[in-house]
Amino acid sequence: MTSSLLAPRGRVRIRMADGGTVAGSTEPTRILDWRHPNVSSLLRRIDVPADSRDSADSGDSRDTSSPAHRIAALRQAHRWIAAVVQPVYSVQDERPVSEVLRRRRGSCSQRLAVLESVARASGVATRVRGLLVDGRFWYPRFPRFHRLVPHQVVLAWPEFRLDGPSLTEHLPASWLTVSELFGGLDELSEGGGGGFTNVGAETLFEALSRTAIDWDGATVCPAVGAACDLSAYVLADLGHFDSRDELFARHGQTLCGMARFLAEPILSRRSAGA
Numbered sequence: 001m002t003s004s005l006l007a008p009r010g011r012v013r014i015r016m017a018d019g020g021t022v023a024g025s026t027e028p029t030r031i032l033d034w035r036h037p038n039v040s041s042l043l044r045r046i047d048v049p050a051d052s053r054d055s056a057d058s059g060d061s062r063d064t065s066s067p068a069h070r071i072a073a074l075r076q077a078h079r080w081i082a083a084v085v086q087p088v089y090s091v092q093d094e095r096p097v098s099e100v101l102r103r104r105r106g107s108c109s110q111r112l113a114v115l116e117s118v119a120r121a122s123g124v125a126t127r128v129r130g131l132l133v134d135g136r137f138w139y140p141r142f143p144r145f146h147r148l149v150p151h152q153v154v155l156a157w158p159e160f161r162l163d164g165p166s167l168t169e170h171l172p173a174s175w176l177t178v179s180e181l182f183g184g185l186d187e188l189s190e191g192g193g194g195g196f197t198n199v200g201a202e203t204l205f206e207a208l209s210r211t212a213i214d215w216d217g218a219t220v221c222p223a224v225g226a227a228c229d230l231s232a233y234v235l236a237d238l239g240h241f242d243s244r245d246e247l248f249a250r251h252g253q254t255l256c257g258m259a260r261f262l263a264e265p266i267l268s269r270r271s272a273g274a
Helices: 037-045 067-084 097-103 108-121 135-141 185-189 244-251 257-267
Strands: 126-134 152-161 175-177 234-241
Touching (some): 037 097, 037 108, 097 108, 108 152
Antiparallel strands (some): 126 234
């Protein structure tokens, strides 16, 4: 049994937007505050131009607008975030990216937001797909506290707008999901590293670099080992939103405000691998 007492009241979570009509954006938001000095400092560390569209004017001769270069830059940013921003449990999905970088620790959702900010800062539009995920997906991390796990978790899954064909058939031509950042889902599932078990130090954020994270059940997964098909945990597809700010404004965060206030000081200092 999972907890429904801690969930926000009065929220009706149904699909609101179609992916074909959500264009995404490169603009900063309250969460994706990429103009903040903390984010600018990160961009300098990983050698990502502040806006690749302006590289010619700045004297940068690299073709930073090509899809291949942009994917390479996002992969580099992902590796830096995975190495430097400590994975912890957190229930504050609306925490600004600049604050996550200042703390040098963040949840899977918060670290994905950092990656989105890097993309927007370099001229790559992003959007998110809202997924309502069964709380049982996180049972392996809380084996003695199942009753405290929310019965539904709102997950913002990023997508990046790039020129060129999509790696999968279920998306419009130029959108790349964060699941596909390191290759096609079928290719990743055949890598031999096993699927995602949701145990140990590895979170979804780290796992997407080595294995398929498939929320749609469209991937041919290995017959043995942990599954890469996570579609059984998806309770509802909430559709696409121009930003995670819009998703959380419409559907709320996973926990109610009081629960977040009480839980955050404890969870935010607990390593996700503990």
